[in-house]
Amino acid sequence: NAGVTQTPKFQVLKTGQSMTLQCAQDMNHNSMYWYRQDPGMGLRLIYYSASEGTTDKGEVPNGYNVSRLNKREFSLRLESAAPSQTSVYFCASSIQGNYGYTFGSGTRLTVV
Amino acid sequence: AQTVTQSQPEMSVQEAETVTLSCTYDTSENNYYLFWYKQPPSRQMILVIRQEAYKQQNATENRFSVNFQKAAKSFSLKISDSQLGDTAMYFCAFMKLLSGAGSYQLTFGKGTKLSVIP
Numbered sequence: 001n002a003g004v005t006q007t008p009k010f011q012v013l014k015t016g017q018s019m020t021l022q023c024a025q026d027m028n029h030n031s032m033y034w035y036r037q038d039p040g041m042g043l044r045l046i047y048y049s050a051s052e053g054t055t056d057k058g059e060v061p062n063g064y065n066v067s068r069l070n071k072r073e074f075s076l077r078l079e080s081a082a083p084s085q086t087s088v089y090f091c092a093s094s095i096q097g098n099y100g101y102t103f104g105s106g107t108r109l110t111v112v
Numbered sequence: 113a114q115t116v117t118q119s120q121p122e123m124s125v126q127e128a129e130t131v132t133l134s135c136t137y138d139t140s141e142n143n144y145y146l147f148w149y150k151q152p153p154s155r156q157m158i159l160v161i162r163q164e165a166y167k168q169q170n171a172t173e174n175r176f177s178v179n180f181q182k183a184a185k186s187f188s189l190k191i192s193d194s195q196l197g198d199t200a201m202y203f204c205a206f207m208k209l210l211s212g213a214g215s216y217q218l219t220f221g222k223g224t225k226l227s228v229i230p
Contacts, residue, residue, distance in 0.1 A: 031215040042116075042203060042220035043157075050215040058217070090157065094216055100147050100207070101218060103157035 002026055006091050006104035013081045013111045021076040021107050023091030031094045032074035033058075033101065034066060036087040043090065049074055081111045114139045114206050118221035125194045126229050132179075133189045133224045135204030142166075145207040146180070146187045147218070152200040160202070163187065191226075199228045 004025045013019055025032065030051050035043040045058030049068040063085060065077045074093075078085060088108050092101035115138045125131035137146070148160040163171045163180050170178050175195075179188045191198055204221040 033215075040121075040222055042222045043218075044220075045217055048210065048215050048217070050210070056210070056215075088155065092157075092218075100145075100149075100159050100162055100205075101157075106155045106157075108155075 004091055004093055004102050004104035006089075006107050009105065009107060011107060011109050013078075013109065015082060015111060017081050018077065018079050019081065020078075021089055021091070021109075022073070023075060023104060024073045025091075025093040025102070026072065027093060027095070027102065028071070029093035029095045029102070030071070032068065033092045033094075034064075034074070034076045035090045035092065036060065037090060037106070038087050046076065046089075078109075081109075083111045085109065086111045114141075114208060114219045116204055116206050116219055116221040118202075118204055118224050120224045121222070122225045122227070124227040124229055125191075127194055127196060129194055130190060130192045131194055131226065133191075133202050133204075133226065135187045135189070135221060137185050137187065137204070137206045139185070139206065139208070141208060146178075147205045147207065148176070148178070148187075148189045149203045149205060149220075150198075150200045151203065151223075152197075157203075161189070194228045196228050196230060199226060201225050 007022045033048045034046040037043045047066040049055045052071045091104040146163045150158045161173045175192045201223045205218045
């Protein structure tokens with residue numbers, strides 16, 4: 001049982017390049033999330049998906065797009081990367097809120 | 113909007129001793145959930161303990177326990193018999209339902225870096 005799988009684990013981009021972070025879960029969870037973690041800031045919600053086919057903005061959505069391809073997969077796209085998007089990105093999923101989230105292992109992204 | 117405050121950016125404790133990490137939160141909701149997550153150097157986010165706001169009894173998980181004071185909006189984490197493997201960043205988090213969405217948002221504090229000293 002893999003839980004939540006994120007790829008890649010590390011990535012370096014040049015300013016203006018695009019890329020997609022992939023996330024998949026095998027727990028049959030309905031809801032999926034993307035967070036970013038910056039030093040001294042905790043984790044902040046970028047986008048979430050309550051169910052297949054639906055997505056909504058979180059606290060810090062600017063510069064990002066998402067796709068909920070099916071129940072398992074939820075991808076995060078940076079169309080034109082900026083240095084301010086240098087961060088660690090976490091994908092998570094949940095079946096019910098009172099049990100918290102299951103997190104992936106994170107992607108460390110550096111934009112130079 | 114909910115806010116979560118962890119007032120101790122860094123703490124240290126001797127191995128086998130007890131340490132308490134503080135957390136306060138601000139909300140107007142009556143039903144919610146609170147969590148502590150641990151993030152070791154591996155970067156993985158690990159659920160330590162959770163508390164349901166409607167339960168007065170404090171949650172415990174082995175060496176980890178909480179002191180939940182709903183009126184004071186306080187949710188501290190006590191680690192007993194500290195071990196070297198407890199060295200990590202600890203995040204307090206508040207969970208609310210995202211209205212009409214069926215999804216739940218975790219709002220995190222900025223974290224407390226705990227070092228366990230041999």
